Amino acid sequence: xxxxxxxxxxxxxxxxxxxxxxxxxxxxxxxxxxxxxxxxxxxxxxxxxxxxxxxxxxxxxxxxxxxxxxxxxxxxxxxxxxxxxxxxxxxxxxxxxxxxxxxxxxxxxxxxxxxxxxxxxxxxxxxxxxxxxxxxxxxxxxxxxxxxxxxxxxxxxxxxxxxxxxxxxxxxxxxxxxxxxxxxxxxxxxxxxxxxxxxxxxxxxxxxxxxxxxxxxxxxxxxxxxxxxxxxxxxxxxxxxxxxxxxxxxxxxxxxxxxxxxxxxxxxxxxxxxxxxxxxxxxxxxxxxxxxxxx
DNA sequence: GTCCAGGCTTTCC
DNA sequence: GGAAAGCCTGGA
Numbered sequence: 001x002x003x004x005x006x007x008x009x010x011x012x013x014x015x016x017x018x019x020x021x022x023x024x025x026x027x028x029x030x031x032x033x034x035x036x037x038x039x040x041x042x043x044x045x046x047x048x049x050x051x052x053x054x055x056x057x058x059x060x061x062x063x064x065x066x067x068x069x070x071x072x073x074x075x076x077x078x079x080x081x082x083x084x085x086x087x088x089x090x091x092x093x094x095x096x097x098x099x100x101x102x103x104x105x106x107x108x109x110x111x112x113x114x115x116x117x118x119x120x121x122x123x124x125x126x127x128x129x130x131x132x133x134x135x136x137x138x139x140x141x142x143x144x145x146x147x148x149x150x151x152x153x154x155x156x157x158x159x160x161x162x163x164x165x166x167x168x169x170x171x172x173x174x175x176x177x178x179x180x181x182x183x184x185x186x187x188x189x190x191x192x193x194x195x196x197x198x199x200x201x202x203x204x205x206x207x208x209x210x211x212x213x214x215x216x217x218x219x220x221x222x223x224x225x226x227x228x229x230x231x232x233x234x235x236x237x238x239x240x241x242x243x244x245x246x247x248x249x250x251x252x253x254x255x256x257x258x259x260x261x262x263x264x265x266x267x268x269x270x271x272x273x274x275x276x277x278x279x280x281x282x283x284x285x286x287x288x289x290x291x292x293x294x295x
Numbered sequence: 296g297t298c299c300a301g302g303c304t305t306t307c308c
Numbered sequence: 309g310g311a312a313a314g315c316c317t318g319g320a
Contacts, residue, residue, distance in 0.1 A: 125312095
């Protein structure tokens with residue numbers, strides 16, 4: 001973790017940044033709104049700003065930003081205060097993780113906006129990534145604010161709870177392609193907007209208590225709540241078990257069909273406070289290799 | 296209280 | 309035609 005931060009006109013450069021690979025970060029399934037440019041860089045909106053991220057040799061370049069936004073927004077969003085080399089070293093004691101980390105060595109866990117993450121993962125249930133992305137884009141364009149243009153593409157913020165609480169269920173279903181999840185989106189937005197669920201209070205709660213609160217939202221079960229905890233509340237001991245993680249865990253550790261509860265317990269005993277990182281390396285590994293997938 | 300089958304929208308392979 | 313970053317409901 002020995003990178004240095006350099007400021008240039010309209011961009012910030014992290015020199016000699018090792019534990020940061022845009023492809024790994026944006027394609028390990030934690031975020032759905034990063035757009036891949038032709039040059040392999042990625043562009044998205046967060047915190048009311050459009051930013052573009054690219055690796056160039058040993059350096060990471062953040063374009064369309066400045067030092068103030070980097071310090072106030074991007075440093076926390078990209079989890080830049082955390083030493084991933086140390087985490088990888090610890091997890092590599094496990095031979096399976098050692099291999100998984102080789103594939104996703106540049107993964108970092110983003111600290112995303114809680115409401116956007118909640119709705120995004122409600123949409124993810126029994127869904128496919130291309131369609132999840134499309135729904136989130138449509139919702140941002142239809143309900144969010146115009147933020148700016150970058151390389152001829154326009155970017156919109158994700159709408160706040162009070163806006164989606166007013167959305168029409170049928171409209172969400174038909175025009176935003178969210179299917180049966182429409183009623184979950186509207187009702188969860190209402191609960192959050194009315195303060196029946198206070199997302200901001202979850203930062204202060206231990207992981208299991210925060211999960212209990214999240215699971216009172218309709219459309220939020222064990223898997224979705226763990227994703228929200230890990231990807232927006234810094235609960236890095238959360239271990240979301242989806243079909244890919246289930247497969248990769250069964251393939252390497254259990255050698256047979258195993259219930260999600262058993263897998264979760266096993267993971268927490270094995271990886272403890274680093275479970276969330278282990279999950280991301282395993283997920284990326286399983287998906288890139290298609291481990292356990294039927295042909 | 297736990298466990299499990301069936302249903303859910305629509306797209307992608 | 310089966311599967312998809314699952315969840316909810318009702319019944320045993």
